[in-house]
Amino acid sequence: MTIVFGIMGVIVAYLIIAIPQSLYTVGAKRIQGIMLFGKFHTFIENVEGKILKKNSYGGCNFTNLLPHEKKRINLYFFLWPFYKVYNYKITYTKNIKSGQEQPGDIILWEDKDSKELIVSRTGFSNFLEYRVEYPIVTNKLETEELAKVNVFTNNILEIEDPWLAFFGISNWFQASNEILNGALRGLVAERSLHDLNKISSEGGVSGIFNEKMKDLVNMKDDYILDLEILG
Secondary structure: OHHHHHHHHHHHHHHHHHHHHHEEOOOOOEEEEEEEOOEEEEEEEEOOOEEEEEEEEOOEEEEEEEEOOOOOOOOEEOOOOOEEEOOEEEEEEEEEEOOOOOOOOEEEEEEOOOOEEEEEEEEEEOOEEOEEEEEEEEEEEEOOOOOEEEEEEEEEEEOOOHHHHHHHOOOHHHHHHHHHHHHHHHHHHOOOHHHHHHHHHOHHHHHHHHHHHHHHOOOOOOEEEEEEEOO
16 A cells, blocks of 8 residues: 555646646747657647748658648646757847847947947757748848949748748748848849939839849748848
8 A cells, every 4th residue: 555655646746746837838939849759749839810820842841831710729738857848059130239248259240329239149949930020131232333332121021831831941030031132132233223222212123123132032922121221
């Protein structure tokens, strides 16, 4: 009997500890990966108007966020300690004010008048954000007349396939920037400095520029850009 009560006590103690740590809720606009013994198990998300749908082709699995009216309760259960949230290292850009720098920040651009900075920041995250704005400065692009300009863009990146972002690409943020910078380089090369400054000051023209950028990166709504010429 003593052994039985001892085993029951261990089980009860385990459940008291495990159950609270086995319940998960996801922050708004976020997607998280759940790992089982270090291997991918599933995704959980909290994106309004969207639902994750699994599909596969070419021997690979993909998970897409698709429009959906109904939404499940934002509460998930994965038994601790067997399941854990996927954690990964990311380097990203952020627009901050002077004085808000953190240790390790690399300043990419600074406006001394407004005291705004664009910094590159490295950290760890356990989620993907469905849609978020990342400012980027692309240096020494050549215009039609071979003038060199630095271009500031606000890039709104939208996650469509969390599996590719987490596991299919070694660095999804860097890959996205390379696609955007390549398209931007081509568009700048086709225009004069006068035209580019006109784009940066006229919202309508900038809208046309955005559409052409989206066409060039072969995406419909994943990249929305506002262009400003720094000179």
